[in-house]
Each structure stands twice: as C-alpha cells, then as structure tokens.
Amino acid sequence: MGQRVPVANPRRLRVAVQKVRSGALKHMVLIVVSVVFGFPLLWMALTSLKSNTQALAVPVVWWPHPFLWDNYPQVLSVVPFYRFFLNTLMYAGVTIVGVCISSSLVAYGFSRLRWRGRDALFYVMLSTLLIPFFATLIPLFVMYKHFHWVGTYLPLMVPTFFGSSVFSTFLLRQFFMTIPESLSDAARVDGANEFFIYSRIILPMAKPAMATVILFQFIYCWNDYIGPLVYINSTVWYPLSLGLNLILGTYATNWPWVMAAATAATVPIVILFFFTQRSFMGGIAIQGTGNKG
Amino acid sequence: MRVGLLFVSPWILGFLAFFAYPFFATLYYSFTNFDGMQNAHVIGFANYLALFHDSLFRTAVFNTFYYTAFELPLSTIVALGLALLLNMNVRGRAIYRTIFYIPSIVPLVASCMIFVWIFNPTSGIVNSMLNGLHIPGPDWFFSIAWSKPSFILLGLWGLGQPMVIYLASLQGISKDMYEVACLEGAGPFQRLRYVTLPLISPIILFNVVLQLVLCVSYFTQAQVIESQDVGGPGTSTWFFVQYLYEQAFEFLKFGYASAMGFFLFVITGLVTVLLFKSSSRWVYYEREQN
Numbered sequence: 120m121g122q123r124v125p126v127a128n129p130r131r132l133r134v135a136v137q138k139v140r141s142g143a144l145k146h147m148v149l150i151v152v153s154v155v156f157g158f159p160l161l162w163m164a165l166t167s168l169k170s171n172t173q174a175l176a177v178p179v180v181w182w183p184h185p186f187l188w189d190n191y192p193q194v195l196s197v198v199p200f201y202r203f204f205l206n207t208l209m210y211a212g213v214t215i216v217g218v219c220i221s222s223s224l225v226a227y228g229f230s231r232l233r234w235r236g237r238d239a240l241f242y243v244m245l246s247t248l249l250i251p252f253f254a255t256l257i258p259l260f261v262m263y264k265h266f267h268w269v270g271t272y273l274p275l276m277v278p279t280f281f282g283s284s285v286f287s288t289f290l291l292r293q294f295f296m297t298i299p300e301s302l303s304d305a306a307r308v309d310g311a312n313e314f315f316i317y318s319r320i321i322l323p324m325a326k327p328a329m330a331t332v333i334l335f336q337f338i339y340c341w342n343d344y345i346g347p348l349v350y351i352n353s354t355v356w357y358p359l360s361l362g363l364n365l366i367l368g369t370y371a372t373n374w375p376w377v378m379a380a381a382t383a384a385t386v387p388i389v390i391l392f393f394f395t396q397r398s399f400m401g402g403i404a405i406q407g408t409g410n411k412g
Numbered sequence: 413m414r415v416g417l418l419f420v421s422p423w424i425l426g427f428l429a430f431f432a433y434p435f436f437a438t439l440y441y442s443f444t445n446f447d448g449m450q451n452a453h454v455i456g457f458a459n460y461l462a463l464f465h466d467s468l469f470r471t472a473v474f475n476t477f478y479y480t481a482f483e484l485p486l487s488t489i490v491a492l493g494l495a496l497l498l499n500m501n502v503r504g505r506a507i508y509r510t511i512f513y514i515p516s517i518v519p520l521v522a523s524c525m526i527f528v529w530i531f532n533p534t535s536g537i538v539n540s541m542l543n544g545l546h547i548p549g550p551d552w553f554f555s556i557a558w559s560k561p562s563f564i565l566l567g568l569w570g571l572g573q574p575m576v577i578y579l580a581s582l583q584g585i586s587k588d589m590y591e592v593a594c595l596e597g598a599g600p601f602q603r604l605r606y607v608t609l610p611l612i613s614p615i616i617l618f619n620v621v622l623q624l625v626l627c628v629s630y631f632t633q634a635q636v637i638e639s640q641d642v643g644g645p646g647t648s649t650w651f652f653v654q655y656l657y658e659q660a661f662e663f664l665k666f667g668y669a670s671a672m673g674f675f676l677f678v679i680t681g682l683v684t685v686l687l688f689k690s691s692s693r694w695v696y697y698e699r700e701q702n
Binding site for chain 1: 419579
C-alpha cells in the first residue's frame with residue numbers, strides 16, 4: 120500500500136511506524152512492571168481504609184466504602200505510637216549529629232590531606248563493610264552491658280560519633296575529592312591551618328553532600344530493626360520498627376489496622392523521598408560508581 | 413603528616429573499639445562456654461564440633477544457602493533488568509524510576525506486613541486473583557514448600573538501591589560505544605552482551621558482593637514474620653543468623669553463638685574472595701585510569 124502513496128517514502132514510513140510501536144511497547148512493559156511494584160503499596164493504602172469484614176470479603180472488595188479513616192486514630196492509640204515516632208526522631212537526630220561530625224572529619228583526612236598509610240587505612244575502612252553485623256555482635260553486647268548501656272540508645276548512638284557510618288564517610292570523601300586542591304593551597308599560603316580549611320572552606324562547599332548524608336542516616340534510623348531489637352527492651356523506648364512489630368503480633372487478624380499502621384510509618388518517608396529525590400539518587404550513584412551525579 | 417591521622421582518628425578509635433576488639437573477642441569466645449554472666453572457660457573446639465552435629469544448625473545453613481542461591485542471581489537480574497528498562501529513551505522515565513524505587517525505602521517491618529497480607533492464603537489479594545483464574549494458590553508464607561520463595565519475592569520487591577547504582581553506571585557509558593557497535597551491525601542483544609555488560613561488570617561485582625553480605629546475614633524479615641506467627645512454618649525459614657540470635661539472647665549460649673558468628677565471617681569472607689578471584693575472568697577493567 121505504501122507504494123501507491125506517492126508522497127510518503129515507504130522506508131521512512133516503516134521506520135516511523137516501528138518507532139511508535141516500539142515506544143508503545145516500551146511503555147507497556149514499563150507500565151506492567153510499575154503495576155507489579157506499585158500495587159502492594161496501593162493495596163496497603165486501600166486496605167487501611169476498609170472495615171475488617173470488607174477486607175476479608177470474598178469476592179474481593181476493591182474500593183473501600185465508606186472510607187474508614189477512623190482506623191488510623193484507633194490503631195495509633197492502642198499502642199503508644201506517637202511515643203514511638205518521638206523515639207525514632209530522637210534516635211535519628213542524635214546519630215545524624217554524630218555522623219555529620221565524625222564522617223566529615225574522617226573523610227577530610229582521607230581526601231584532602233596526603234600522608235603515609237592513608238590509602239591502606241582507607242581500604243581497611245571499606246573492607247569493614249563486608250563484616251556481617253552479627254559476626255561482632257556478641258562481644259559488643261557484653262561490652263555495652265558492662266557499661267550499663269543495654270536498654271538505652273547509647274549502643275546505637277555512640278559509634279556514629281566514631282565514624283561507624285562507612286557509607287557516609289565514603290560519600291563525603293568522593294565529594295571532597297572533586298573540590299580543587301588550589302582552594303586549600305591558597306588558604307594554606309595565607310596561613311590557615313587544616314581545621315580552619317575543613318570547617319570554613321570545605322564544609323560550607325559540601326552542603327549538598329551533607330544533605331544526602333543526613334537523608335540516608337534518617338532513613339536508616341527510621342527503618343532500623345536489628346539494632347533496637349537487640350538493645351532496646353522496654354516498650355516506652357521502642358522505635359517505630361519495633362512498634363510496628365508489636366502491632367503485627369497483637370492485631371494480625373485485623374488487617375485494616377495493621378495496614379493503617381504500615382501506611383502511617385511509610386507515608387512520611389515517601390513524602391520525604393519525593394522532596395529530596397535528587398540528592399537521594401545522586402547519593403546512591405556516588406556510593407555505587409564513585410562518580411559524582 | 414600527623415594532621416591526617418588526627419582527622420582520621422575518630423574512625424581509628426571506632427574501628428578498634430567496635431570492630432577489631434569484638435572481632436577478636438568473638439574468636440576467643442567461640443572457644444569458650446561463655447554464658448554472658450560468669451567467667452568464660454576455654455573448651456577448645458567443642459563449640460565447632462557441636463555445630464557440625466547440630467541438625468538445627470544444618471537446617472539454618474541450608475535455608476540460608478537456598479535463599480542466597482536464588483536471591484543473589486535473581487536480584488542481580490531483576491535490578492539490572494529494571495535499570496536497563498529505565499535507561500531506555502522514553503518519556504516519563506523519572507516517574508517510572510520513582511515507582512520502582514519506592515518499595516526499597518518502605519520500612520522493612522511495614523513491607524513484611526504488606527506481603528504477609530497480600531499473600532494471605534485465604535483472603536489475600538494474590539490468591540483471590542489466582543482463584544479467579546482457576547489456579548489454586550499456595551499457602552505462601554504459611555507453607556513449608558512456598559515460604560522460602562515468598563521471602564525471595566519480598567526481597568525482589570525492594571531492589572531500588574542496586575537498581576539506581578546500575579542505572580547510574582549505564583548512564584555513564586559513552587554513546588560512541590553504541591554507535592560503533594551499531595555501525596559494526598550489532599543488534600540490541602549483541603550490544604548488551606558485548607558492550608553494556610562488560611562495561612558495567614565492575615559495578616555488577618560491587619553489587620553482588622554487597623547483596624551477598626545481606627543474603628548471608630538474612631534476618632529482619634524472617635524474624636518479624638516468624639516471631640509474630642504470621643508465617644514461616646516449622647524450621648522452613650529458620651535462617652542462620654536467627655539461630656545465632658536465639659542461641660545468644662534466648663539461651664545465653666554466648667560461646668556457641670560466637671562460634672556461629674565466626675563461621676559467618678569465614679563464609680562471607682571466603683565467598684567474597686572467590687568472587688574477586690573469579691572476577692578477573694568476567695570483570696572488564698578499563699586500562700586507562702580516570
């Protein structure tokens with residue numbers, strides 16, 4: 120048929136049709152995968168607004184009606200959920216301070232200064248990433264017990280002041296290395312010492328990288344389960360993760376409640392993600408490829 | 413330069429106190445009958461010998477091996493596949509990327525809750541849909557045969573981290589490479605096989621090693637689901653680190669658990685070394701630096 124249309128070049132037409140078709144095919148694949156990945160969260164939100172009879176109904180009731188917003192205040196008041204929120208914020212807040220101070224200092228030493236053994240030590244630091252949490256847990260627990268720290272957040276907080284967040288240090292180091300050496304040299308000529316250069320020149324330039332570090336640390340604390348499970352034993356000090364666990368154990372037959380609790384713990388982090396997506400993705404990319412951006 | 417050491421000193425102190433000391437202490441405890449209270453008595457290799465005769469330990473090792481053997485290759489393929497999809501030149505890429513990524517920032521306990529619910533044998537949406545297609549759905553988390561695959565599915569849902577790393581590395585490949593390959597007449601699969609995969613192979617190695625450490629110490633999801641009795645029947649999803657945790661913190665067998673901890677370290681180290689050794693055969697390192 121293409122031959123009868125004098126204007127259209129049949130070859131070009133075929134290419135155009137192919138392009139549209141392959142574009143549509145790509146979107147189809149992407150949409151199907153998106154549904155698979157997005158559906159569990161959608162179903163969580165929908166279930167959280169149903170009555171339990173609706174949630175368990177056969178055949179499935181897809182749309183909650185009426186919307187039972189009451190599930191939220193109900194499930195959030197059967198356990199001290201707001202307390203769990205506050206505990207988590209406190210845990211995150213203190214460790215963010217620790218990570219920002221220690222990781223930036225250490226990253227500075229590993230990137231802006233030259234000294235013997237620097238690279239060897241840096242590799243030692245990276246290799247600690249490969250040591251499983253549980254391989255060193257028992258002596259640490261015994262040690263913290265001697266300090267009377269078990270039952271408090273200290274075992275989870277103190278190490279962050281000593282560069283325990285290797286990913287943050289690595290990320291900051293990669294960022295510091297992109298800052299031209301001439302800046303430091305100029306300051307050195309003017310008689311500035313290294314601490315001055317670190318705190319007055321490098322840190323102010325590293326604000327975006329610091330923001331990424333803060334973000335990752337916040338999410339780490341929000342999701343951390345193993346640490347609090349081992350060290351926190353009284354309910355009033357539970358962080359969100361252990362609080363959710365408590366709800367799952369107690370109300371596992373009331374699925375709308377369970378889903379309301381899951382939604383309440385997920386929504387803040389997803390909102391935060393939407394506002395910070397750029398530094399988020401950039402940060403992960405740096406960790407993986409060692410490149411900026 | 414003393415100043416360099418001074419800047420790094422917080423980490424050095426932390427490394428000594430929170431890594432080096434506990435590492436050697438684990439090794440020492442593993443040769444004792446330490447219970448966390450009294451002084452430890454050295455009992456030689458008794459803990460290690462006991463491990464080999466402990467059938468629960470063998471089950472836990474087998475389950476962990478099973479999980480790793482499936483999750484590691486599958487997660488690599490899925491994360492890489494998603495990254496390749498996102499690397500295509502289509503409109504709305506950022507939206508798709510966000511959707512694929514979000515599951516991995518959902519708190520782990522919440523994602524356990526969600527999966528236990530959607531895979532609920534009687535009223536879960538997955539089995540309802542399967543019933544609609546006249547396929548009898550399995551009991552998923554509640555079935556001995558299906559509980560491990562259920563955990564693997566849960567793991568595959570949260571692959572945002574490696575996916576974004578792969579995507580960044582794919583975007584770092586210069587377009588010239590593909591143009592040359594096209595001129596040589598390479599089709600899409602040849603371009604993937606001979607251009608893309610070799611160029612990102614160092615990143616694959618990096619991700620595989622990190623995923624491996626995660627798989628071998630698989631804990632949180634299994635612990636949440638089993639401790640709240642919403643899945644994992646019998647010992648079907650009894651993983652290595654859970655056993656370590658139970659021996660240490662429920663039965664206070666610190667010596668025995670330390671032997672497991674050291675075993676965990678040795679296994680992780682061994683597999684990592686093997687991966688790096690084999691990497692000279694499949695990882696392509698660019699000659700020029702920078």
